[in-house]
Amino acid sequence: MDKNTLIDKVKALAMEDGTYCVLAGGAMLFYGLRAQTSDIDLHVNEQAFAHLLATQKLVLLDEERRHYAIGEDIELYVTSQEDIIYKQCEGVCIQTPQAVLALKKRLNREKDQKDIFALEEYIKSE
Numbered sequence: 001m002d003k004n005t006l007i008d009k010v011k012a013l014a015m016e017d018g019t020y021c022v023l024a025g026g027a028m029l030f031y032g033l034r035a036q037t038s039d040i041d042l043h044v045n046e047q048a049f050a051h052l053l054a055t056q057k058l059v060l061l062d063e064e065r066r067h068y069a070i071g072e073d074i075e076l077y078v079t080s081q082e083d084i085i086y087k088q089c090e091g092v093c094i095q096t097p098q099a100v101l102a103l104k105k106r107l108n109r110e111k112d113q114k115d116i117f118a119l120e121e122y123i124k125s126e
Contacts, residue, residue, distance in 0.1 A: 019048035021086035
């Protein structure tokens with residue numbers, strides 16, 4: 001999915017600013033480091049989670065990690081407000097480049113290596 005599709009899907013969830021943020025690959029779309037992402041990963045706080053429970057069909061993926069799905073291409077993790085580090089971009093709350101980099105380094109999967117390099121270069125040029 002491209003950035004415009006992601007924006008439309010996130011805005012359609014009607015969450016309040018600061019109660020969520022788009023993570024990882026989705027956030028990288030806004031920094032021009034990707035043209036497409038396969039899905040939307042979100043951090044949501046308790047307020048956004050309550051809103052989504054009332055307005056969306058959530059599927060529990062992992063109870064211990066508080067990991068849920070909405071449809072085929074949105075996944076969310078319920079987290080505390082303090083964990084949501086974001087910046088506003090085109091009307092959407094997205095993870096900062098530094099936070100994306102920290103997440104990618106922590107996961108350190110083979111598929112993350114290209115993203116780690118791109119993020120490091122992007123942050124150097126800011």
